[in-house]
Amino acid sequence: EAGVVQSPRYKIIEKKQPVAFWCNPISGHNTLYWYLQNLGQGPELLIRYENEEAVDDSQLPKDRFSAERLKGVDSTLKIQPAELGDSAVYLCASSRGLAGNDEQFFGPGTRLTVL
Amino acid sequence: DAKTTQPNSMESNEEEPVHLPCNHSTISGTDYIHWYRQLPSQGPEYVIHGLTSNVNNRMASLAIAEDRKSSTLILHRATLRDAAVYYCIRRRPMRFGAGTRLTVKP
Numbered sequence: 482e483a484g485v486v487q488s489p490r491y492k493i494i495e496k497k498q499p500v501a502f503w504c505n506p507i508s509g510h511n512t513l514y515w516y517l518q519n520l521g522q523g524p525e526l527l528i529r530y531e532n533e534e535a536v537d538d539s540q541l542p543k544d545r546f547s548a549e550r551l552k553g554v555d556s557t558l559k560i561q562p563a564e565l566g567d568s569a570v571y572l573c574a575s576s577r578g579l580a581g582n583d584e585q586f587f588g589p590g591t592r593l594t595v596l
Numbered sequence: 597d598a599k600t601t602q603p604n605s606m607e608s609n610e611e612e613p614v615h616l617p618c619n620h621s622t623i624s625g626t627d628y629i630h631w632y633r634q635l636p637s638q639g640p641e642y643v644i645h646g647l648t649s650n651v652n653n654r655m656a657s658l659a660i661a662e663d664r665k666s667s668t669l670i671l672h673r674a675t676l677r678d679a680a681v682y683y684c685i686r687r688r689p690m691r692f693g694a695g696t697r698l699t700v701k702p
Contacts, residue, residue, distance in 0.1 A: 485639075516692075522694055523693050524640065585640075587639030589639055
């Protein structure tokens, strides 16, 4: 079974530029998560989808961040415009059920560097 | 506060047991305790989870205190590949802390 796929793995951009990250969850997984991880810290939840519905986006900075999960499968996270402080690893995870207690499977992450 | 409390770092010798503690004094009766670990340059990996009873799987054991205010992840025989950051998480809401960085010495 293929794991969670993320692309690109690395991205370097200049500040004020837009950037997008893509995630393909494990087939059949209904819940999808986006996390941000700063160096030396644990992942911070940005948004959680149950199927195509965003059910927890309280930590998503909506002035510059947006996300979508069309058809309840793969998902895109966008930043526009990027700021220096957005440099971090962006992780995507998925889980099978909707109850919130299922094991989460994480992708390898996208390392973003904003210059 | 929804976060848990863990020591910043711990050391172990290879092939010895490791007990990683976690405090979650404000946990509710329906919150599961989950443990994940993160190896360098990888995403977190599920280890184990439980609610009230002690749990075992092929990777580790989880001992949950009777009052559920703390738990301990037990690695029965640490290997060099177990060197990672270990996160103890209350499942709702899903909030990772800084975790415990485990160093395993040969």
